[in-house]
Amino acid sequence: MGSYITVMLTQYTSEAYKLELARRHAIQSMSGVGKCYDNARMESFFATLKKEKLYRIDTTKLKREEVKKIVWRFIVYYNRRRITTMNPKGYPPAIYRELFETGLSKPAA
Structure with a gap:
């Protein structure tokens, strides 16, 4: 290896x-x-996108624009609502960043 x-x-x-x-x-x-x-964080995101969304639907029967909308909605969900293990309290990425930038949260170790 x-x-x-x-x-x-x-x-x-x-x-x-x-x-x-x-x-x-x-x-x-x-x-x-x-x-x-x-690129590990992006690879992790793409793996999550595939597992949690794209592999659960038959994208071959959808138009490209429909798939783009599905992916965009997942990105919004991932960043604003989905809990994560990347920080101590499980905040979604965008929420954690907002809290960090306003000084209400400390960076994850």
Whole structure:
């Protein structure tokens, strides 16, 4: 497993890879220093979106705009209503951020 991670990291931090991204006007989601965990929170969100919403409906029978609405509604729900284990009191992300920014909550350790 360790050698696989090393190969993966060197592949995605290589100069050739960075040049190809630049050629295509793409932005690398992993930092240039090889921290493969940079995107972990987004990967977790997408996994949750799939498990809790998309895998429970047959999106092949829906129009693209209908799926976009479903995804948007889930994002609003996730950020404003869904409890989480990412902070001590289980606040949804947007609520926790608002409390943190107003000084009513301390950052999660």
